[in-house]
Amino acid sequence: MPASRKSVELSLKRQAIDWIATEGGGVPSRAEAHFYEILAATGSRRRLQGAGRRPVLGEAEDTLVDLIYDRRLKKEKVTRDWIAAQARLIFHESRTEEEHEEHPIRFAASDAWVTAFMQRNNLSLRRRTNLTTLTDEVLVDRAVSFMQFLQEHKPTMNLN
Known part of the structure; x- marks a missing residue:
């Protein structure tokens, strides 16, 4: 089984680039553009912006x-x-x-x-409720019965 990927901080990569430039004998031309991106990136990141696999579906x-x-x-x-x-x-x-x-x-x-x-895509599933299964007639009946309940009990309620 192959070894898992180990992330390296950009600060260590910068040190490696400095060593290559001074003691290592120069920079291979095909890696030069990548080195410039590493040097321009902030030190707190572990990967360059835009790295990683592209989405399978794309657009x-x-x-x-x-x-x-x-x-x-x-x-x-x-x-x-x-x-x-x-x-x-x-x-x-x-x-x-x-x-x-x-x-x-x-x-x-x-x-x-x-x-x-x-x-x-910042999506989340909505929680299921039973209100969507109720018909309009049932909802109206519930609202009417609640209003009747309030009218009966309003005189005895402490509204302060």
Whole structure:
């Protein structure tokens, strides 16, 4: 099993660059641009800005976020399973058969992917309530009975 990645602070990377420039015999040309980025970055970071894997869906993630917002505006339920199913559908629709044959990528929209997607886009699942299952008639009946309760008990209530 390969060793796990160990992060190194940018301050140590700067020290290594200084050593290469002074005692190490110069800088290889293809690493020079990367060294300039490290020297320009703040010391408290462990990675450069923009590092890391790009999202699998790329621009299609914006489409998925729009679908989620539209569904929420219509007061329809948005679940993690629905997000995963829509992500798989968008992924397969966005790739042509030639792309799939040249670069086969298995995109499963796993639970971990859904969690990361929701964090990237500041989404959270709403708590379920039983109010959405009540009809208008039931809600009106409850409001009327509550008003009757208040009218009966208002004289005995201490309002101070």
